[in-house]
Amino acid sequence: MKILVTGGAGFIGSNFIHYMFEKYSNYQIVNLDKLTYAGNLENLKDVEENPNYKFVRGDIADPELVNNLIEEEKPDAIVNFAAESHVDRSILEPDAFINTNVVGTHNLLKAAFGNGKIRFHHVSTDEVFGSLGPNDPAFNESTPYDPHSPYSASKAASDHLVRAYFHTFNLPVTISNCSNNYGPYMFPEKLFPLFITNLIEGKKVPLYGDGRNVRDWLHVRDHCRAIALIIHKGKIGETYCVGGACEKTNKEITYKILELMGKGEEMIEKVADRLGHDRRYAIDFRKIKIELGWEPETIFEDGLKNMIEWYKNNEIWWRKIKSGEYQEYYEKNYARR
Numbered sequence: 001m002k003i004l005v006t007g008g009a010g011f012i013g014s015n016f017i018h019y020m021f022e023k024y025s026n027y028q029i030v031n032l033d034k035l036t037y038a039g040n041l042e043n044l045k046d047v048e049e050n051p052n053y054k055f056v057r058g059d060i061a062d063p064e065l066v067n068n069l070i071e072e073e074k075p076d077a078i079v080n081f082a083a084e085s086h087v088d089r090s091i092l093e094p095d096a097f098i099n100t101n102v103v104g105t106h107n108l109l110k111a112a113f114g115n116g117k118i119r120f121h122h123v124s125t126d127e128v129f130g131s132l133g134p135n136d137p138a139f140n141e142s143t144p145y146d147p148h149s150p151y152s153a154s155k156a157a158s159d160h161l162v163r164a165y166f167h168t169f170n171l172p173v174t175i176s177n178c179s180n181n182y183g184p185y186m187f188p189e190k191l192f193p194l195f196i197t198n199l200i201e202g203k204k205v206p207l208y209g210d211g212r213n214v215r216d217w218l219h220v221r222d223h224c225r226a227i228a229l230i231i232h233k234g235k236i237g238e239t240y241c242v243g244g245a246c247e248k249t250n251k252e253i254t255y256k257i258l259e260l261m262g263k264g265e266e267m268i269e270k271v272a273d274r275l276g277h278d279r280r281y282a283i284d285f286r287k288i289k290i291e292l293g294w295e296p297e298t299i300f301e302d303g304l305k306n307m308i309e310w311y312k313n314n315e316i317w318w319r320k321i322k323s324g325e326y327q328e329y330y331e332k333n334y335a336r337r
């Protein structure tokens with residue numbers, strides 16, 4: 001199988017490429033990534049020389065580039081990870097979110113359709129469903145969309161376009177709406193890696209508002225396994241909700257990280273809340289469990305311990321990101337297509 005992965009230099013995309021080569025070493029993967037601030041080819045150093053791997057630097061929002069690449073490569077499937085993904089950035093600068101998440105996804109859909117109806121999997125988020133109250137049932141595949149941030153609104157728009165291409169043009173699509181991921185190669189602007197790396201650096205950790213917002217955490221490898229399963233066995237036209245059965249408040253996460261890193265609560269800095277901060281996300285993953293036999297495997301405390309170890313052992317990786325040095329590397333080495 002030949003797969004075009006978009007956004008493969010980011011957190012989940014790079015974990016997915018590693019996972020796929022581990023499980024399906026004879027597959028070919030073409031990675032199309034713009035290398036925005038969140039894309040980092042150092043995440044893929046160990047697959048660079050693999051003859052089954054090819055990297056192309058380019059923007060999914062460029063329709064000609066996308067169409068030419070798909071025409072040339074003729075992939076059997078496209079897995080779309082490419083996105084602007086950070087809620088706080090979407091509040092400050094929403095334009096890039098519309099361009100990549102909406103226009104970019106649409107370009108991929110058009111090219112998938114125009115080049116022989118290529119199998120298309122779209123990686124989406126639980127944030128499209130909005131925010132839950134403390135006693136509401138978890139999100140599932142029939143929860144109405146109610147996105148609150150420019151990020152989640154742009155992902156919701158892209159999900160609607162993917163479904164429209166299935167219903168209108170018979171494009172063979174699937175969608176996964178996953179809860180918050182954690183694990184290696186996670187960009188240190190997000191809660192887990194920001195807090196872990198700040199503590200290694202002796203800095204405080206900025207906890208938003210009252211710290212009682214709830215997220216449902218899933219280890220990134222479990223997410224990658226779910227996507228691989230959907231690509232191979234998912235029912236065309238269907239959506240699968242993927243979650244960790246691991247609801248935790250940000251305060252709980254913070255205290256756990258502090259405990260595992262041997263630090264005290266004086267390292268917490270309470271900061272102003274995020275605008276429009278969603279209170280609670282939770283996923284009911286019964287459908288993918290029943291239909292495809294998927295469920296989370298990583299126990300949260302084990303996954304978190306491994307993640308902390310990974311950041312301790314890969315200081316060069318995240319220090320280059322925090323200093324901005326990683327971008328100089330690929331500006332020198334990789335031309336834009």
Ligand code: NAD
Binds near residue numbers: 035
């Ligand atoms: P990320 O920000 O770490 O990586 C995004 C990647 O996309 C980067 O490599 C970036 O360079 C690339 N990219 C951005 N704009 C592009 C463009 N216009 N053209 C080509 N490449 C572009 O994001 P992530 O956390 O790995 O998330 C990947 C996908 O999974 C996103 O679609 C996101 O919505 C979804 N998702 C993320 C989470 C999570 O917890 N991180 C949870 C559920 C779903």
Ligand code: TYD
Binds near residue numbers: 192
């Ligand atoms: P984040 O990792 O940005 O994921 P998302 O907002 O997409 O769920 O944030 C996870 C939670 O952590 C969210 O409730 C906001 C909170 N948070 C903080 O309290 N401090 C921080 O510095 C960050 C980045 C997030």
